[in-house]
Amino acid sequence: MPFERSARKFSRAKWERPAFISDSEIPADAITVCLRTQDNKLSLWDCADDDGSVEEAVLALATGSKYDSLEKMHITTLVIAEMKSQGLSLANTPGDTAVEDLRERHLEVVKLTLNQLTKFAELMATNIYADDHCFIFTRKDVARIIKTAMSQQRLDGQKLNPKLLGDLSKISM
Amino acid sequence: MGEAMQLRQHRQFREIEDIGTTTSDIMPNSVVAEVKNQYGLEGNVLQFWTSCSANTAIRSDLPLAINAAAQSISSQVQNLAVILVWSSQSVQLRANIRPVERTNRSEPITLPWDIRTQDFRDQFYSQLSYELELEPVEDGISHAIERVMQELLTKSSLIGGDWIKASFQRLIEENKEAAAAGLLQCIGRIKAGALKEIIGGLVSQGLSHSSAQVREAAITVVEQIGDRDLTSLLRRHSDSVPWLNLYAEQVLRDLA
Numbered sequence: 001m002p003f004e005r006s007a008r009k010f011s012r013a014k015w016e017r018p019a020f021i022s023d024s025e026i027p028a029d030a031i032t033v034c035l036r037t038q039d040n041k042l043s044l045w046d047c048a049d050d051d052g053s054v055e056e057a058v059l060a061l062a063t064g065s066k067y068d069s070l071e072k073m074h075i076t077t078l079v080i081a082e083m084k085s086q087g088l089s090l091a092n093t094p095g096d097t098a099v100e101d102l103r104e105r106h107l108e109v110v111k112l113t114l115n116q117l118t119k120f121a122e123l124m125a126t127n128i129y130a131d132d133h134c135f136i137f138t139r140k141d142v143a144r145i146i147k148t149a150m151s152q153q154r155l156d157g158q159k160l161n162p163k164l165l166g167d168l169s170k171i172s173m
Numbered sequence: 174m175g176e177a178m179q180l181r182q183h184r185q186f187r188e189i190e191d192i193g194t195t196t197s198d199i200m201p202n203s204v205v206a207e208v209k210n211q212y213g214l215e216g217n218v219l220q221f222w223t224s225c226s227a228n229t230a231i232r233s234d235l236p237l238a239i240n241a242a243a244q245s246i247s248s249q250v251q252n253l254a255v256i257l258v259w260s261s262q263s264v265q266l267r268a269n270i271r272p273v274e275r276t277n278r279s280e281p282i283t284l285p286w287d288i289r290t291q292d293f294r295d296q297f298y299s300q301l302s303y304e305l306e307l308e309p310v311e312d313g314i315s316h317a318i319e320r321v322m323q324e325l326l327t328k329s330s331l332i333g334g335d336w337i338k339a340s341f342q343r344l345i346e347e348n349k350e351a352a353a354a355g356l357l358q359c360i361g362r363i364k365a366g367a368l369k370e371i372i373g374g375l376v377s378q379g380l381s382h383s384s385a386q387v388r389e390a391a392i393t394v395v396e397q398i399g400d401r402d403l404t405s406l407l408r409r410h411s412d413s414v415p416w417l418n419l420y421a422e423q424v425l426r427d428l429a
Contacts, residue, residue, distance in 0.1 A: 011312065012416060013354070013386035029351065033309045062313065069362055071313045072393060072420070136420050139396050140427040142313075163315070 003046035005077040005133075006090075006107060007057035008124065010034050012074040012136075015128045026125050035121055040112045042120065045095065046105040047077055051135075056102060058137050059145050062164075063098040063155060070167035073137045076127045083109065086119040098159040099149060143171040297325065298340045302352055310355030312393075319359050330367030338371045345382070354379075354390035361394030373402055380410045389417055396424040404428050 014027065014034040021027055035042060045057035058073055083090060088109050095106025109120060127133045137145070146168060149155040157165060304317045326333040337360065344353035357379050360368060372394065379391025392410075395403040407425060412418040 009312070011309075011386075013384075013389045014351075016385040016414065018384075033351070067313045068315050069313050071362075072396065073312055131416065134416070136416065136423065138420070138423045138427050141423075 002080075003048055003053075003105070004080060005047050005049055005053075006044035006080055006083075007047045007054055007075050007077045008042070008044050009061050010074050010076055010124065010128075012128065012134070015125065023129075026121055030125075031117065031121055035117060035124075037112055037117065040110065042109045042112065043095075044078075044090075044107050044109065045102075046080075046107060049077070049133075054135055055137075055145050056105070058142060059099055059149050059155075060095055060097040060102040060105060062142050062146055063149075063160060064096040065098075065161070066096070068161035068163045070139050070143055070164055070171070072139050073142055075135045075137065076124060077133045077135075078123050078127065082123060083120070086116075086123065088112075088116055088120060099155050101154060140171060140173075143168055144173055147171075147173065294336055294339065297321075297336050298343060301340050301356060302344065302349065305349075305352040305355045309351060310358050315362070316355065316359050318356065319363050322359065323363055323365070326363075326365050326367045330365075334365075334367050334371050337368065338375065341375055341378075345378070345387075350382070350384040350387055353382075354384065354386040357387065357390040358393050361390075361397035364398060372398065373406065376403055376406055380406065385414050385417060388412060388414075389420070392417065392421050392424055396427070399428045 011034045015030045017023070017025070017027055045060050047053040047057045054075055054077060057077075058075060061067060061073065061075075080090065089111050090107050091110045092104070092107045095103050097103055097106070109116075112120070146155065146160075150157050160168075300321055301318050304321065308316065310316045310318075322333070322337055325336065337356075341353055341356055341360075344350075344356060357375060360372065360375065376391045376394050379387050379394070382388055382391075392407060395407045404425065407421055410421060412421060
């Protein structure tokens with residue numbers, strides 16, 4: 001069954017509006033820092049509308065090759081149909097994660113233009129400013145999620161960044 | 174044993190004389206001039222050490238004065254070894270009249286940059302701000318400034334800690350909040366023992382800052398380091414932004 005939502009890791013503080021930004025506006029830093037594109041793409045992870053599924057997205061992200069410091073993670077999930085109705089193009093691509101069975105859950109918003117990026121940002125803003133479908137996973141939450149996957153043999157610890165492994169070893173659950 | 178006595182016991186400093194005392198942040202030119210005139214010296218400083226006994230009260234701003242003084246003198250005096258000693262009330266600049274040989278002194282401070290031509294503390298700050306502007310700090314992903322800070326702390330834990338603290342203050346003063354938040358977050362990541370003395374002050378300042386990203390970074394430092402003092406700082410914090418308040422509560426729960 002296809003997933004109805006997709007998860008995006010974000011920097012929530014970048015979306016906080018300073019006093020000079022009105023309630024109808026999005027801070028520029030949210031776009032230029034939090035929604036920084038590469039090859040006109042943004043990365044997302046498929047998920048369902050339940051906590052367990054969002055944790056799967058966290059697992060995929062936290063076991064990516066770039067993730068090397070055990071740290072909190074902000075996640076928001078967007079409705080895929082709404083993205084499509086805004087004219088955003090989505091494409092499934094193999095994800096950067098050490099968890100094999102999650103690799104296929106990766107998708108990208110592709111062929112992004114400034115207008116489309118704005119639409120994507122507005123979808124995120126709707127969630128963020130209503131505090132709807134926004135999740136904070138603390139450092140310990142992330143550790144628990146990774147360790148659970150390791151104990152379930154879904155994840156080979158040797159594939160993780162050594163620094164991340166070191167951080168994990170210091171966290172008692 | 175007094176500081177002066179400790180210093181005089183080092184063979185290479187037998188001829189040290191106190192040449193000036195000031196409580197200002199920057200050594201006055203008159204002190205530099207006095208050294209130059211008294212000893213007829215010209216040129217650059219070869220080395221300098223800082224020295225303080227473990228129980229000496231250290232004014233937090235003095236390292237800035239030390240750097241400024243060393244740089245000021247470096248452009249005017251040759252073959253001069255300078256020691257800067259500080260107490261809670263004063264800064265004393267002591268200098269010898271002969272070139273200093275490397276000794277067995279336990280912690281000679283090797284300055285990371287050429288003090289003859291650069292304002293090295295400013296250079297460190299510039300490097301940090303440049304890296305932070307080039308690549309904003311992202312949760313979970315290492316940042317280049319972690320390596321920069323670690324290298325500095327390896328060269329001198331005392332000066333390194335003070336420069337890092339000064340850099341944070343300067344970013345705040347210059348309203349570079351995103352960079353200040355990034356720096357604070359990375360300070361939490363490197364978990365250097367040398368930063369133990371300053372981390373409480375930085376977290377406290379971060380938690381009371383008007384910018385949500387600086388406050389979030391401060392909470393993240395508490396989460397990373399999680400010692401009792403930092404936890405109590407966070408326990409006393411109540412945030413006006415609901416999600417930050419929730420994050421702080423979750424961190425306290427995790428650290429309990």
